Amino acid sequence: MGNEVALVTGGASGMGRASVARFLDRGFDVVVADLNREVAERTLAEFDAGDRVRFAHTDVSDEEQFEAAIAQTVESFGKLDVLVNAAGVGGAFGPLTELEVDDWDYTFDVVLRSVFLGVKHAGRVMRAQGTGGAIVNFGSVGAFAAGAGVQAYSVAKAGVQHLTKIAAFEYAADRIRVNAVAPGIITTPLIGLTAEDLKPVLGTVQPLPYAGEPDFVAGVVSFLASDDAKFITGEVITVDGGMIAAGPQLGNLVNNNPALNGLVGVNRGSTGQKSKVHRTVEVAGTPR
Ligand SMILES: NC(=O)c1ccc[n+]([C@@H]2O[C@H](COP(=O)([O-])OP(=O)(O)OC[C@H]3O[C@@H](n4cnc5c(N)ncnc54)[C@H](O)[C@@H]3O)[C@@H](O)[C@H]2O)c1
Structure with missing residues (x-):
């Protein structure tokens, strides 16, 4: 039967990286698909997991490249059980009246089209394998409210969260579960804020009084990809220290x-x- 096999996009950094660490701890074989070769190679060396973790240099917004990363995973480890779509960028920012269409499109390509491509091609492979599977997408609290994130990014993340439900519905008969996490403020290179920087919002805007760490989200990703979540599909789990629950306060x-x-x-x-x-x-x- 062999080890379970996961492909993690954006696995070189932040929450993708923390998810890879969780899967390696659970005995998975893992492929990290990331655009940043330098950071990915450093990350893989730090895992010290030998051949159990491999790198696929991939731009996940490109269909051929995403398909190739999935093919590499199957070639290396014989199958694909889990796909985690964690790759992301902040994308376009600034007033709507000033945003460049190209920057808007870039944001959608990296944030939303990539998830569609992953869902499409992992779905094909998992369906053909006939043994089910799990896909975990990264949404965001930005998808829930206008004040929780930048515009293009937030609209694209709302798309990711809805696509998660659409795919869960379509793939359920094949026992392929599709879920999402919607992180709040997590201390990763993407936002570039430390726990110290976040102090003003801890216990206030974010009710839980400690800063969000990548591993807090990776734990939920790992759970959603496991048999403990075998009856959960089409769900978006908010991992935000209570921010969305608190609402306008x-x-x-x-x-x-x-x-x-x-x-x-x-x-x-x-x-x-x-x-x-x-x-x-x-x-x-x-x-x-
Ligand atoms: N950090 C937060 O507070 C926060 C909150 C909500 C959602 N998110 C989402 O969580 C996910 C993980 O983000 P993170 O904070 O860990 O960020 P991060 O910057 O630490 O890691 C993101 C990784 O994605 C890779 N990447 C970016 N574009 C890519 C592309 N086109 N192809 C392949 N790889 C690409 C980067 O190289 C990087 O290694 C993202 O989808 C992000 O939007 C983050």
């Missing part, structure tokens, strides 16, 4: 209102029934 406005500080009760609105309120504890400063 109007509750904070209320909680931070000194007039309400330390009060507890129930507001029965305009029912004509009596509301109640009493002072609970004296809270110094801003309540959490």
